[in-house]
Amino acid sequence: MAGGRATPDKAAGLSIGSAIRDRRRGLGLTLKGLADSSGLSIPFLSQVERNLASPSLLSLEAIAQALNVDVDYFVGVPTPGQIVCRSNEHDRIDLESPVVYERLSGRHAERKMEALRLIVPPGLVAPTIHREGEGFWYILSGTLEMTVGRKKFVLNAGDSAHFDQRHPYSMRNVGKSEVRMIWVGTPAIFKD
Known part of the structure; x- marks a missing residue:
């Protein structure tokens, strides 16, 4: 001063x-x-x-x-509602999919990444996709098989994967219970 x-x-x-x-x-x-x-x-x-x-x-x-x-x-400083997402405020994103998607990330318009909690039902096989940016998966519970390119990985609770999403990737719940996981990716995909 x-x-x-x-x-x-x-x-x-x-x-x-x-x-x-x-x-x-x-x-x-x-x-x-x-x-x-x-x-x-x-x-x-x-x-x-x-x-x-x-x-x-x-x-x-x-x-x-x-x-x-x-x-x-x-x-301007972002409002608290753009920064903090309380446990009872997670938006469900309806994609007409058996997978449940809940937004964990903030709500400011220029966010660069998205954070989601996914609940993947037993037996679900997701189609192979690819997109720009990076992806990070953290398995909270269950067993998930992921394929990136031609490589397959089995992820259990506590395991994580961080990869370039430009490579084709897919997931499959190979267990008998739902998989709960956190997905963080760039760029943000669900704009308000």
Whole structure:
């Protein structure tokens, strides 16, 4: 603190620059596209995104309008409901599947990962899929066979698997009881 005023925190600048870059990329905009929409220069926007310059309130407003968000999107603190998910607040995600999916992750719009609790019924064989990003599975109870590419693994309670989901993968409950597991993956797949 100097003269009773808080000095800017470098981490706060990092948050704004990263938030602008992430939102821009998420919308598929180039720096030129953002410059055209905001009326700001490409070099200035590049410096803002790299935390080499701090936008004025007017510049931040122009960036927010170009990215179709409010200014507080870049500077506001998430609400407790966006951060914490209480045990009685887990959303069930209806995918018309015999597998039960419950969201464990927060509810903020720009989350990069998803965390789910899955309940897999006995005998279920899931189709082989692949997608962008990483996947992490943690088995809470039961026995699950997973296949990644041509490799098969049997996972029991306490076992985990962390893999690149671009490789084809599938799962099968090989036990007589349901499998309870945690799945964490990137990018987030169930947007609100």
